[in-house]
Amino acid sequence: MNPSVLSIENLSVDYLVEPVVHAVRNVSFELRRGEVLGLAGESGCGKSTLAYGIVRLLKPPAMITSGRAVFHSRDGLEIDWNELHAEELRANRWEKISMVFQGAMNSLNPVISIRDQFEDVFATHRPKMSRKQRRDRCAELLERVGVDPGRLSSYPHELSGGMRQRVMIAMAMALEPPVMIMDEPTTALDVVVQREILREITRLRDELGFAVIFITHDLPLLLEISDRIAVMRGGEIVELGDAAELYTNPRHEYTKQLLASFPSLTGDRGSFVRGAMDDRLLALDAVEVEAPS
Numbered sequence: 001m002n003p004s005v006l007s008i009e010n011l012s013v014d015y016l017v018e019p020v021v022h023a024v025r026n027v028s029f030e031l032r033r034g035e036v037l038g039l040a041g042e043s044g045c046g047k048s049t050l051a052y053g054i055v056r057l058l059k060p061p062a063m064i065t066s067g068r069a070v071f072h073s074r075d076g077l078e079i080d081w082n083e084l085h086a087e088e089l090r091a092n093r094w095e096k097i098s099m100v101f102q103g104a105m106n107s108l109n110p111v112i113s114i115r116d117q118f119e120d121v122f123a124t125h126r127p128k129m130s131r132k133q134r135r136d137r138c139a140e141l142l143e144r145v146g147v148d149p150g151r152l153s154s155y156p157h158e159l160s161g162g163m164r165q166r167v168m169i170a171m172a173m174a175l176e177p178p179v180m181i182m183d184e185p186t187t188a189l190d191v192v193v194q195r196e197i198l199r200e201i202t203r204l205r206d207e208l209g210f211a212v213i214f215i216t217h218d219l220p221l222l223l224e225i226s227d228r229i230a231v232m233r234g235g236e237i238v239e240l241g242d243a244a245e246l247y248t249n250p251r252h253e254y255t256k257q258l259l260a261s262f263p264s265l266t267g268d269r270g271s272f273v274r275g276a277m278d279d280r281l282l283a284l285d286a287v288e289v290e291a292p293s
């Protein structure tokens, strides 16, 4: 079992509205180095609030009422995110934990070329990199997520939604953070593009060994890509376990209900095979995903 890279300890978040919404209630879990941890649960159960709470990106009326997130670096150092100042938080966000949120593709600056947006990240975080190193790295990153590096001089509006989302994922990987949090990163996309991006993420995880918290209400998809799955309901994690185990032997009544609500999952429980996605994805290779231009 890999050691923890991130510990979430008793995290609670309220929305201070009338009446108060207890969106995240006393959530604790460990993210292990290199694992894909799926976070499942119906819309409104608190997944996004938890994600934003971990990285301290919540805005009023949201308030963290208890708990903390502790990052464990390889050299044994602990970083308590609650104790970081705004400046340190910013520095650590892309370095230690990066995020891709739903609709992240719309957060690219429309008047700056893709290349310059990458360059900004490197100029800020890797000031010693030479111009040539930065250029090479940009191209390499784009290639990794399946975008032609020739697109570097493009502006965001010249790319499709799927391409822009891939660019955001490449950016989240730019500094090779040990943890990536992805909140419905592909939900807005066409299902074929979605699968292709997921394949890239899992492949890169295998290659680079970062840990991923992957959030979606799409439980079948989570079962395919996750090592472990946490099931959330009403602001709490009701069950957390090995993905295959959770599928074949759900403990909590709510997990059973959730599984039952996806018709595609209610077949023969014994036939679940991890990595089944790979075969299905291979079949998609022949599909033209983006119109060439």
Ligand SMILES: Nc1ncnc2c1ncn2[C@@H]1O[C@H](COP(=O)(O)OP(=O)(O)O)[C@@H](O)[C@H]1O
Pocket (backbone or CB within 6 Å): 015, 017, 021, 023, 041, 042, 043, 044, 045, 046, 047, 048, 049, 050, 061, 062
């Ligand atoms: N800005 C807000 N003000 C008040 N309540 C909110 C706000 N944002 C989210 N909530 C509530 O917090 C709960 C959790 O929401 P959210 O974290 O977005 O869930 P999920 O991501 O699982 O769909 C929901 O009941 C939602 O209505």
Ligand SMILES: [Mg+2]
Pocket (backbone or CB within 6 Å): 047, 048, 049
């Ligand atoms: Mg959400």
